[in-house]
Each structure stands twice: as structure tokens, then as C-alpha cells.
Amino acid sequence: MKKIAICLIVFVIYSVPLTVSATTDYEGRQHLYSKMETITQIPWYYFAAVDQYERNIRNARKDLPDTETLIGIYFSPQQWVGPLNPDIIDNDPLSIEIFNGIGLDGNGDGKADRTNDEDVIYTMAMYLSSYGTDKENLKIALWDYYKRDKTVNFIMNYARIYEKYGVNLDKHAFPLPLHANYSYRSTWGDRRGWGGLRIHEGTDLFAGYGVPVKATGYGFVEMKGWNEYGGWRIGIRDINNVYHYLAHLRGFEKGIDVGSIVEPGTIIGYVGSSGYGPPGTQGKFPPHLHYGMYKDNGITEWSFDPYPYLRAWERKERIERKKK
Incomplete structure (x- = not known):
């Protein structure tokens, strides 16, 4: 019954498509984060925090592709389709499930597309919600996924920052008052x-x-x-x-x-x-x-x-x- 309810929610939510060209990056991301909150009951700022962390490491490492879409979360081809799946570009949700891949169809088009923002964030949302929706269970889910205490600490604190200040955090300040003698x-x-x-x-x-x-x-x-x-x-x-x-x-x-x-x-x-x-x-x-x-x-x-x-x-x- 839970899976049926989730599928109905997804159908209703994604019946109104997201037009990326008609929105800013921040508005587009917030739109997706809020949808995931509606589906999973996990507060949107946790999705924002995971997405931000993933975007950070992709921008800092040469072994990961650059972020070219709204959502920065990255799943490797093998992780998405399943480690024993012979079709590395498989986007059939059924065969991906058979091969224990993580990829899911998040926008209801019948495909689990690793390059689609809605499919990617939905896949991460379903992974997190499988552990529960409270803070402690989310920490366990993140540790099982990243296997690094430092990463879990970053993400949980990023969530607090997003919760307090919202999604647009590009502003900076000089560390000393401009009127000071420095x-x-x-x-x-x-x-x-x-x-x-x-x-x-x-x-x-x-x-x-x-x-x-x-x-x-x-x-x-x-x-x-x-x-x-x-x-x-x-x-x-x-x-x-x-x-x-x-x-x-x-x-x-x-x-x-x-x-x-x-x-x-x-x-x-x-x-x-x-x-x-x-x-x-x-x-x-x-x-x-x-x-x-x-x-x-x-x-x-x-x-x-x-x-x-x-x-x-x-x-x-x-x-x-x-x-x-």
C-alpha cells in the first residue's frame, strides 16, 4: 500500500512539468527539493544539503564529471543500472531493479534516466526515506552511503544552514570592516x-x-x-x-x-x-x-x-x- 500511495503522489506531482528554462537554477532546485519533501515527508533542506555536497565534490575532483544539470547528485553507471547489468546505459526500471541497480523513474515517463534531474533526486529521496524520515535515521542512511563521518557532519550542518537561510547562499563579505585601518x-x-x-x-x-x-x-x-x-x-x-x-x-x-x-x-x-x-x-x-x-x-x-x-x-x- 505504501508503494501504491507513493506512486499516486508522484503521478500527481509530476503531472505539472518543471520547465527549467522558465526559472532560475535556485528556483528550479527548490521546486525539486519541495516535491521530494511532499513525497517522502523528509524536509526539503536535507535534499538541498546532499545536492550541495555532491556538487562540491564533483567540482573539486577530476575523477567525477562536471555538473551540467540542476541537480549535482551523481550516480555512477554501474551504481545506477546494477553492478552485473550488461547494459551500462539501461534505463528500464524493471531490468535495473532485477540487477539491483539504484536507478528509479521519478517523473513517470517509464524510464530511469541517470541524466534526468527528476529521476536522480527521486532516486536519492527513495534511498534516504527507506531508512526513515527523522534526523537520526537520515544520519545512518548518509553514513551507509558515504562511509565517512566527516561527510555526514558536513551534510547535516548544511541542512541547518539551508533551513535557516534558504536556497540562495551566494553572498560573501570581507572579513574586516571596510572603514577600519587595515x-x-x-x-x-x-x-x-x-x-x-x-x-x-x-x-x-x-x-x-x-x-x-x-x-x-x-x-x-x-x-x-x-x-x-x-x-x-x-x-x-x-x-x-x-x-x-x-x-x-x-x-x-x-x-x-x-x-x-x-x-x-x-x-x-x-x-x-x-x-x-x-x-x-x-x-x-x-x-x-x-x-x-x-x-x-x-x-x-x-x-x-x-x-x-x-x-x-x-x-x-x-x-x-x-x-x-
Whole structure:
């Protein structure tokens, strides 16, 4: 009876086709997420979170094809049609089921098309709902699928961000107030000697003690505390799987803790000169903000130069400020 009810819901929902050309990417995705919520009773923001995570890793890895459709979720040909299916491009739902493939027909056209947004997100929705619709069962479903605790943590926190701010999360902010007296240049890759010879994985923004430090994008606080190199520092994971490392702070903004959700412009701390020693060490260098960025691709993580992004965010914020 449950399968019959789901089929009836799918038929009714997809009797009104989605015309992608008549909508923005964000509206189109929201339309699909909301349909899956109606079918499964799983809140739409979980689908948005999975879709965003998949889009992130596809954009960061060479072994996965680029995203060319609205939905970024990727199923390999073998995963879709079944590992023993001799027809690697099979789109017959019946034969796919016989060979234990995951692919399903989500739009009622009689085909399970791996390149069709509706079929793809419906397939993921049915996988998740097979475990249940509550938070804990969704976490189990995600772990069974990805086999990586870090990935499950990303997706569950992305869901919280989407729930709070909606689906369009492209806005960014410069980490320091534009009216503050600050300066910076490209210092990524420079030599550093304290604690052993190493390269500088970030950009230093020099400013006065106590200048507010802001989150640059939508994300969640993944780490907060003391590090002998970075002093009082905070780590924010954004919606694009990028980890933002902000160090040498004088202190943290009240209420900002591990797990906190932030948006562009949220004050998270204040410029200082902490670090290069045990907890509380201050003043071994001029006050500045160390800003580092690290990309996660679902397997590993690496640093990259934040300077071009800082310049772009600064420039855009100045332009927007002039418009007001």
C-alpha cells in the first residue's frame, strides 16, 4: 500500500512539468527539493544539503564529471543500472531493479534516466526515506552511503544552514570592516620559521587590536580554541566544503561556539596577536588576522591561496556600499 500511495503522489506531482528554462537554477532546485519533501515527508533542506555536497565534490575532483544539470547528485553507471547489468546505459526500471541497480523513474515517463534531474533526486529521496524520515535515521542512511563521518557532519550542518537561510547562499563579505585601518598583500607560500621551517598557508591582514572579524560566507563553526601556532583561532566550514581558518585573534564574539551557524558579516571575533606559544601567549608579532582556506573533496583536504578571494570580496563589498 505504501508503494501504491507513493506512486499516486508522484503521478500527481509530476503531472505539472518543471520547465527549467522558465526559472532560475535556485528556483528550479527548490521546486525539486519541495516535491521530494511532499513525497517522502523528509524536509526539503536535507535534499538541498546532499545536492550541495555532491556538487562540491564533483567540482573539486577530476575523477567525477562536471555538473551540467540542476541537480549535482551523481550516480555512477554501474551504481545506477546494477553492478552485473550488461547494459551500462539501461534505463528500464524493471531490468535495473532485477540487477539491483539504484536507478528509479521519478517523473513517470517509464524510464530511469541517470541524466534526468527528476529521476536522480527521486532516486536519492527513495534511498534516504527507506531508512526513515527523522534526523537520526537520515544520519545512518548518509553514513551507509558515504562511509565517512566527516561527510555526514558536513551534510547535516548544511541542512541547518539551508533551513535557516534558504536556497540562495551566494553572498560573501570581507572579513574586516571596510572603514577600519587595515592592509594586506599576497603572503601565501611565504617561508615561516617558528616551530620549524614551513610555508605560510594563508594571507595576513594587518589591523589594530580589537578590530571586528567577520564571517565571509554561510557556514558553521567547525573548530574554536587555542593552537600554539595560530593562538586563539576559529574554523568555519562553508556551504562549498571550504574550511576558513581565522587565527591570532584577541578573543571571540560572545555566543560563537562550535556548531554555530554564521552568515556573511556575522562577527566571530577580534583582531589580536595571539599565538606562537602556550595558551594566552600574546604580542610576539604585530596584530593581524591570519586567513587561510582549505578545500575538501570528499577524500582529502588541501590549502589554497585566499588572496584573490579576499580581493574580490573586498571589491564587491565596496561597490555594494556605494550603491546604498
